[in-house]
Amino acid sequence: PKHQITPHWPTPGSKGRQWIDFQHDVTLKDVELAARENYTSVEHLKRYTTLGMASDQGKTSNMPGLAAMAAIQGRPIPEVGTTTFRPPFVPVPIEMYHGAHTKQLWNPLKRLALEPQHRAAGAALGDYGGWLRPGWYGEGSPETQAQSEALMARQTAAIFDAAPLGKIEVMGPDAEAFVNFVYYNTISTLKPGKIRYGFMLTEGGAVFDDGVIARLDTNRFVISCSSSHVDSVRTHLEAWRQDGNDADRIFIHDTTQHWATLTVTGPKARAILDTLNLDTDLPHMSLRETEWQNTPLRLARVSFTGDTSFELSLRATQAPALWDALLDAAKPLDAGPIGVEALSILRAEKGFLMIGKDTDGETMPHDLGFTTPRLKKSTPFVGDRSLHTDKANAPDRKHLVGLTVPSGTPPLPTGAHLVTDDATPRSLGYVTSSYQSPTLGRPIALALLENGTNRMGDTLTAWHLGETRQATVTTPCALDPEGDRLDA
Incomplete structure (x- = not known):
């Protein structure tokens, strides 16, 4: 038998408190008061009572409120009218409004289309930038696995799920x-x-x-x-x-979640794509729209590792097939997948920064070595005036630099402060990224350092939790500064 749902509309004039809008605390009596005050237009009702103005935009309250006003006036809802509906256009579960104690509902993790494939490959999944992503693969320690994956990426090739990159x-x-x-x-x-x-x-x-x-x-x-x-x-x-x-x-x-992106990087990246019959004759920093298995595919030549790299973007539903094909092509070459931890090492070897990690809320582009637009861009752009203030040109601004430590010593702690050596030490900056480089066989680090570009070659004291170390200032790029590996 068919089941019918009977609406449970508010009943004007009834005793007791009847809630209409749970977020803005609008009750049936508020709607009745609006009617007595002659706020009978639905738009006036909305503004007078704040009905439907909460974060759910009325998805839990608009219809009961309109039904109440219609009943008070003795007219059907279509005659009373409806307010303008705004996103979200679908109902929002009341569970979403529990408050801070809602675990993932408070800040839901975004999920990858390839999550089942990553789990099957032995990925250790973690929260990276709001996404549930592979940190590394395998059952070894995180440090060991990340080092092994980074070295593999430099020696043969690596496949990385870059789907969360904005599109x-x-x-x-x-x-x-x-x-x-x-x-x-x-x-x-x-x-x-x-x-x-x-x-x-x-x-x-x-x-x-x-x-x-x-x-x-x-x-x-x-x-x-x-x-x-x-x-x-x-x-x-x-x-x-x-x-x-x-x-x-x-x-x-x-369109970020419409497209999945897989990155193939390393000296044997071209060989992997040749197996898939993809044309890799593409200049660095260029893009081609093509097809793979009758599916539109964007092939981009861009690198976050410093090696020859290709980003393959296609619709998310086809990502599993591409992932399997890439892994099958990579296995005979002793290549395979890598996680975020290994990628962090690879980019740091090249001195490639991560916004929010290697920058702070005051970092400007010329602090990172990018000076030309500030001096030569002729058209206005967001932030242009602020780049010419006294603060922007202060001599004590913190610049992005690299750091080296004596041979045989461990990596610097991330967050360690670089301090003066006088009687009352003060911080000149701090370590933003620090790793053991498996390619170079030594520690590497990036730091924000006061007047850093003019301190190249200086040896400074790094202080962390009461312990001091020595570190020498160098350029951020520790591997292949000429960029020869990009055209391998």
């Missing part, structure tokens, strides 16, 4: 001018099919995010932002889109 599309007739405005770098000169590394800044001139931007055609760009910054970058872009721009000429779409 935010900006399109429309004014897209070029818009991305040129929101980026520190000049983007207007980027040709279709090419990729450029760049920064987004806050209005205060601080580095907000870094990453590459690809130009698909004249009016279409894809912004690849940091995995943990996708939501904030999207809202950053949307805020500027609505500020002084024609909203009908610029469109922003976050």
Whole structure:
């Protein structure tokens, strides 16, 4: 038999308190008062009582509130009218509003399309930037596995699930001018099919995010932002889109979870892709739209490891097939998957930074060695004025540098302070990243150091939890500064 659901609408005039909006504490008596005060229009009702203005945008309260007003006026709901419905467009479970003691509901982890494949491969999954991602593979200690994976990536090749990387599309007739405005770098000169590394800044001139931007055609760009910054970058872009721009000429779409991205990196990366019949004749920092097994695929030549690397992006439903094909091709070459921990080592060997780890809330692009746009970019961009203030040009700004330690000593502790050697020591900066490099066979580190670019070769004291070490200032790039490995 068919079961019918009978609506349980509020009954005007009944005794007792009847809640309508649980978040804004609107009751049936509030709706009745609005009617007596002649706030009978649904829009007036909403503003008078704050009905439907909570974070659920009325998904748990709008219809009961409208039903109450309709009953008070003796008219059906369609005649009374409805308010404008805003996202979320689907009902929100009341469980979402429990508060702080909701475990993952408080800050839900984003999940990879390849999570079952990673588990089957023995991945140790952890929270990295809000995503449940493989930290390493295998049952050994995290340090041992990460070292082994990083060395494999340098000697043969590695496959990395880079799906969380942001894939935010900006399109429309004014897209070029818009991305040129929101980026520190000049983007207007980027040709279709090419990729450029760049920064987004806050209005205060601080580095907000870094990453590459690809130009698909004249009016279409894809912004690849940091995995943990996708939501904030999207809202950053949307805020500027609505500020002084024609909203009908610029469109922003976050397609991050529509596309899965697998990175193949290392000296034998080309050999792996040749097995899949993918054309690797692609210049560094360029992109090609092609197909794999009748599925659209974006093949990008871009590297976060310093080795020859290819990013393969295709729709998420096809990711398992591509993952299996890449692993099958990699196995005969003594290559395989790597996790986030190994990737962190690889990028640090090259001096590639992570925003929020190797930067702080005051780091500006010239502190990281990127000075040209500040001096030569002719068109306005977000944060441009702030880059020319007294604070931005202060001599004691902290610069990104590298650090070396005496042979045979362990890596510096991350967070260790670099201090002066006088009677009252003060901090000159701190270690932001520190690893044992399996490729170089020695520790490496990155740090933010006061006036660091002018301290190259200086030996400083590193202080951590009451213990001191010696560290020598060097350039951030510890491996292949000429970049020869990119064209292996």
